[in-house]
Amino acid sequence: MKALAFLATLATGIVLLYGTRDFAAWGDAASPASRHVSPVYIERAVKETHVPNLVTAILGDYRGYDTMFETVVIYCAGLAVVCVLRRQKT
Amino acid sequence: MKRLQEQARGRDIGDNLIIRTAVRLLVPFIQLFGLYVIVHGHYSPGGGFQGGVILGASFILLALAYDLRTSLRFMSERTNAILGNAGVLIFTGIAVLCALLGGLFLDYSALDRLISLGPIEWRSLGIFLVEVGVGTAVMSIMVSLFWDLGSGGEMDEGL
Numbered sequence: 001m002k003a004l005a006f007l008a009t010l011a012t013g014i015v016l017l018y019g020t021r022d023f024a025a026w027g028d029a030a031s032p033a034s035r036h037v038s039p040v041y042i043e044r045a046v047k048e049t050h051v052p053n054l055v056t057a058i059l060g061d062y063r064g065y066d067t068m069f070e071t072v073v074i075y076c077a078g079l080a081v082v083c084v085l086r087r088q089k090t
Numbered sequence: 091m092k093r094l095q096e097q098a099r100g101r102d103i104g105d106n107l108i109i110r111t112a113v114r115l116l117v118p119f120i121q122l123f124g125l126y127v128i129v130h131g132h133y134s135p136g137g138g139f140q141g142g143v144i145l146g147a148s149f150i151l152l153a154l155a156y157d158l159r160t161s162l163r164f165m166s167e168r169t170n171a172i173l174g175n176a177g178v179l180i181f182t183g184i185a186v187l188c189a190l191l192g193g194l195f196l197d198y199s200a201l202d203r204l205i206s207l208g209p210i211e212w213r214s215l216g217i218f219l220v221e222v223g224v225g226t227a228v229m230s231i232m233v234s235l236f237w238d239l240g241s242g243g244e245m246d247e248g249l
Contacts, residue, residue: 047210048210048213049210049213049214049217050210050211050213050214051132051213051214051217052132052133053131053132053133053134053135055135055137056131056132056137056217056221057217059137060137060216060217060220060221061198061213061216061217064185064196064220065196067181067220067224068181068182068185068196068220070139071138071177071178071181071223071224071227071228072178072182074227074228074231075174075177075178075227075231077231077235078174078230078231078234078235081234081235081238081239082234082238084243085238085239085242085243086238086243086245087243087244089244089246
């Protein structure tokens with residue numbers, strides 16, 4: 001069973017590493033993300049949200065779902081630790 | 091060596107006047123800085139997560155320099171739990187409120203129907219409100235993680 005799990009992990013890892021070959025180069029100005037997503041944020045974020053810090057505008061507004069569930073994930077981690085460890089003194 | 095180990099076990103080694111005085115002076119400034127990082131997230135690097143961690147670190151520092159009971163005196167377990175839940179509820183509550191007011195989920199410009207400030211100003215203010223929620227939740231969860239992991243869930247002694 002352990003060997004099977006190891007093989008599955010290894011196969012998934014190889015597939016993932018193979019997938020990274022198609023990634024755009026670091027800082028590639030011709031990659032799809034740099035061609036239409038980033039310029040839109042840079043042009044419109046301040047006009048649409050009045051927040052000078054682009055990172056905050058994207059995290060808090062355009063990518064609000066991501067930030068919300070990030071908070072929920074942290075909350076779940078805290079809840080799990082409290083549920084497992086916390087106990088009243090007997 | 092053996093005496094040092096005994097002292098550490100008896101927690102005498104942490105009873106240092108210099109450390110305690112320094113921490114007592116530092117904690118208010120750390121908390122002020124944490125609030126600054128949350129509030130100033132619109133203009134400089136920072137925001138809810140970072141500010142919340144700094145606020146939480148101030149309570150963890152209190153617990154390290156004094157002991158766990160002292161930090162519980164400044165922030166009771168009940169308050170901490172309420173704050174953690176409130177933080178997540180602020181975020182999700184604002185998101186749901188936007189949907190209820192006729193906009194999309196998390197579309198803060200819909201809050202304009204509640205108080206008329208203009209949709210763009212509301213998007214800015216919505217981000218701020220949400221960051222406050224994130225900061226509150228992250229602070230209380232950091233503190234409760236430290237309390238529970240540091241004392242094995244007993245909450246009376248430990249680090």
